[in-house]
Amino acid sequence: MLESLLRTGGAFRPVLARETKLTEASISRILSELRKERVVEEVRRSAPYVGGPTALITLSKNVAVAGIELSNNRLSVGVGDLTGTLDYVDRMPVSGQLGQDEFEHLFQESVAAMQEWTDQRGLILSQAAVAIPGYGRGAAGNPIFPWDMPRLTRFIDEIFGDVPVAVTNAVVAQAAFHRYSRTGIYPVASDHLFLFVGHGVAGVIVDETTPVDAFSAFELGHMVIERGGLACRCGHRGCVEAYTSLRAISKIIGVPDSDILSKGDSFIDMLDLGAGMREALRERLLLLGLGLGNALNLHPLSSVVISGWPSLMPSEDRLAILDGLNESLLGGYDASRLALSFIAPSIGNDPRAALYYAAYCFVRSGGLDPRTDPQTALEEIA
Numbered sequence: 217m218l219e220s221l222l223r224t225g226g227a228f229r230p231v232l233a234r235e236t237k238l239t240e241a242s243i244s245r246i247l248s249e250l251r252k253e254r255v256v257e258e259v260r261r262s263a264p265y266v267g268g269p270t271a272l273i274t275l276s277k278n279v280a281v282a283g284i285e286l287s288n289n290r291l292s293v294g295v296g297d298l299t300g301t302l303d304y305v306d307r308m309p310v311s312g313q314l315g316q317d318e319f320e321h322l323f324q325e326s327v328a329a330m331q332e333w334t335d336q337r338g339l340i341l342s343q344a345a346v347a348i349p350g351y352g353r354g355a356a357g358n359p360i361f362p363w364d365m366p367r368l369t370r371f372i373d374e375i376f377g378d379v380p381v382a383v384t385n386a387v388v389a390q391a392a393f394h395r396y397s398r399t400g401i402y403p404v405a406s407d408h409l410f411l412f413v414g415h416g417v418a419g420v421i422v423d424e425t426t427p428v429d430a431f432s433a434f435e436l437g438h439m440v441i442e443r444g445g446l447a448c449r450c451g452h453r454g455c456v457e458a459y460t461s462l463r464a465i466s467k468i469i470g471v472p473d474s475d476i477l478s479k480g481d482s483f484i485d486m487l488d489l490g491a492g493m494r495e496a497l498r499e500r501l502l503l504l505g506l507g508l509g510n511a512l513n514l515h516p517l518s519s520v521v522i523s524g525w526p527s528l529m530p531s532e533d534r535l536a537i538l539d540g541l542n543e544s545l546l547g548g549y550d551a552s553r554l555a556l557s558f559i560a561p562s563i564g565n566d567p568r569a570a571l572y573y574a575a576y577c578f579v580r581s582g583g584l585d586p587r588t589d590p591q592t593a594l595e596e597i598a
């Protein structure tokens with residue numbers, strides 16, 4: 217029920233009953249419990265039809281969650297509510313070759329500053345989430361930040377004390393952002409691959425029937441497409457990321473990463489891209505399509521949603537992705553078998569994605585204070 221409220225932003229009781237397949241009596245019982253915990257609110261609204269319901273149920277704005285993201289060469293810490301409003305943001309620059317000791321030091325400082333802010337306001341965090349690129353590769357470790365992951369989760373757990381905290385891959389948090397932020401119309405309602413092209417290039421298979429945290433992230437960016445090609449930060453040469461990441465294209469357009477960030481989502485609109493530059497970017501889009509087609513050969517899906525700088529390119533330039541797909545996808549590219557859509561990226565909006573992931577983790581835990589049940593808190597951390 218809470219997940220449905222997070223996704224829709226609010227609903228009337230009959231709609232909630234339909235969505236959750238619960239009786240209205242059960243809905244009422246659960247709602248009164250959640251209202252007592254101050255997790256949901258009922259707002260008087262004029263009924264959409266005669267004799268219809270008048271109370272719109274929404275998530276409470278009084279629940280505080282924290283989102284922390286390591287992305288865009290910075291560590292961003294934010295505190296906000298379940299609707300994605302950020303009330304506190306702190307961003308610290310970090311180097312691309314961030315070591316674990318350095319990260320832990322910075323993390324500790326940033327979280328201490330955040331806690332000072334929440335303490336001053338008497339806010340108690342209900343949930344925190346940390347999004348890290350490359351996280352969650354199991355025994356293989358993290359290809360982007362080759363750290364001791366059990367040590368990292370222990371460290372984060374200790375820092376947060378009794379606040380439940382979830383650590384996830386950055387692209388899973390991005391998927392949560394697009395599912396729950398409702399910043400635009402999400403183009404796909406069925407299972408699809410969500411591909412994010414930013415500082416890294418990562419995908420996540422979004423299965424509409426499973427929880428967001430079950431989405432398996434994969435590092436498409438480290439697929440080698442050019443033997444002996446451009447050097448990649450992972451230590452290999454010729455990776456998709458070395459050609460298509462923000463850093464890779466910043467060299468083409470002559471704008472440093474940091475400036476791309478300060479220009480936000482409209483960075484390409486603001487550049488006067490000459491014919492040569494556009495041609496070079498089209499070549500990079502073709503390589504992206506090549507990598508994407510190879511990925512789809514391993515895991516066929518009929519729909520792909522791309523977010524990141526390619527979404528900001530003119531639509532005629534984006535056709536280069538189809539050329540790349542045509543060269544690698546089994547049977548070639550066919551619009552009737554593969555739907556490709558683009559959504560605007562949230563470049564520079566960190567830590568919003570982590571904040572939405574925290575909101576998701578909070579509602580999934582049932583919305584009741586997990587500190588009353590230590591087992592739930594442990595599961596969140598695991």
Ligand SMILES: [Zn+2]
Pocket residue numbers: 437438439448449450451452455457458
């Ligand atoms: Zn690589």
